[in-house]
Amino acid sequence: MTTKTLPAAAWTGREDLAALVAALDPQGLSTCRYVGGAVRDTLLGLAVKDIDMATQHRPEETQALLKAAGIRQVPTGLAHGTITAVLPGGPVEITTLRQDVSTDGRHATVSFSQDWREDAARRxxxxxxxxxxxxxxxxxxxxxxxxxxxxxxxRFIGDAEQRIREDYLRILRYFRFQARFGSLPADAQAEAACAALAPGMKGLSRERIASELLGLLGLPDPAPTVARMAELGVLAQVLPEADPAPLPALIAAEAREGLAPDALRRMAALLPADPALVEQVAARLRLSVAQRKRLASAAGRHPLDAIKPARTLAYELGREEALDRLMLAGRSTGDLSDWATPRLPLKGGQIVARGIGAGPDVARILRAVEARWVAEGFPDEARVMQLLDEELAKG
Structure with missing residues (x-):
């Protein structure tokens, strides 16, 4: 045990948290404590996003104490002892101390406890x-x-292999935490256990795998960790199509262009330029429709992306997908800074008004004018009218 203290931070001084503590521990018996990420990140001087508490109170006791204090609550995981207190400064998850009774590699059956060390041992x-x-x-x-x-x-608590067998998702969590917090060389026991038990991840839900992969790829520089996952045979178990080689160049390009880390773009860099294959991968990972569309667009990258004007790409594909193509081609995105995608200042009715009968001829002329307008770099309406005149003069 230690006698050290947590440095004071903005979140530790929140009045709504003090009220929550007063409700859960009115006699000052230390029946509740902050735990996990908020404590870890404060010690590292990082911003804290989520606050979790552990308590010796059973779930029904926690509920009663919150109700008596007039604190709104949501039973987010009652079977596992978790209740969320809805506070003005943000929600706080409160979980009863517990220990694992049995696990199957995906889910755990728990029993509630009064022992802080027992609770720590199951993390x-x-x-x-x-x-x-x-x-x-x-x-x-x-x-x-x-x-x-x-x-x-x-480092895993206790025997690394045993902890992984309790929940195989811990393999991916290990590498995400290694990429975010770890130094090299990594813990040898942890790496060996992850490599040996990686096939067990095949029993995990695709959504959980996708969430962990995207969480890893969204970190500032996951490239060394992803490469290590490939070396250990871990990456092949969850993303066998992946090649980690292009990832460092993309991360360097994002930094050079001042772009925030983008997990989906980085996943696109790992995958082949094969839209049909990438569609299969996206479906397997149960990604959203928008995510699938974006990955497929990135997989449709073409050698012409290296020379096509950035604004033309943005007009054809949309800004986000154009940024993906430019980044994957190692190009600058400067031409898209503060540039809003324009709309062609010409409608079919204007062409009809010039004597063209409604129908396919109108669509053909509209497409021809639009193509020239894009090729000329989106000139103003006056130039568009000249382009229309020229197309009409062609008969």
């Missing part, structure tokens, strides 16, 4: 098993998480 990594008393900010560290945080070591 995945040492850096995620740090607790902080909400009043004193005193830290509880049962498995050396503070030392691992100091050395940027991502």
């Amino acid at each position: 995945d990594f040492t850096i995620n098993a740090l607790y902080a008393d909400p009043r004193t900010l005193a830290l509880s560290d049962h498995f050396g998480g503070l030392d691992d945080l100091a050395t940027r070591t991502v």
Whole structure:
């Protein structure tokens, strides 16, 4: 155990959190503590997004205490002891201390506990098993998480293989955490266990795999970790079509152009330029319709993308998909900065008014004018009218 304390942060001073603590622990007996990401990220000086609490109260007791204090609640995972307190500053998940009774590699059956160490022992990594008393900010560290945080070591609690067999998604979580927090060389036991048990991920839901992959790819620089996953045979179990070689160049191009990390674009870089194959991958991962469309567009990249004007690509494909094509081709996106995709200042009715009968001739002339308008770099309406005159003069 440790006597260290959590540094004060903006979130630790929230009045609504103080009210929540007063409701859950009115006698100051430390029956609830902050746990997990909020504690870890505060120790690292990072912004905190989500706040989780652990408590010795059983779920029905937590519900009763929140109700008595007039705090709105949502039973988000009652079977596993989780209740979400809806606070003005943001929701807080409150989970009863627990231990795993049985697991099947995907789901766990739990029993509730009063023991903080038992609760810590069922968590995945040492850096995620740090607790902080909400009043004193005193830290509880049962498995050396503070030392691992100091050395940027991502290490499983207990036997790595056993922890993975409890939930095979922990393999992908390991590599995501390694990419975000880890230093090299990585923990040898963790890597060996991930490599040995990687085939077990085939039993996971596709949605969970996709979520972890996109979470990993959205980190600032996941390229070394993705390459290591490929070396260990882990990547092939969840994304066998992937080639990690193009990823570093894309990440460098994003940095050069000042673009934020984009997980879907990076997935496109890993996959072949084969729209039909990429459609199959997207369907297998149960991606959304919009995500599938974007991946397919990126897979349709062409050698002409290296020379076609950026604004032409944006007009033809849409801004986001054009950015994908430009980035994958290693090109600058400067021409799209502060540029709004224009609309052709010509409608079919204007062509009919010039004596062309409604029908296919109108559509043909409209397409011809539009093609020339795009090729000339989207000139103004006056030039469009000249282009129309020229097309009409062709008879």
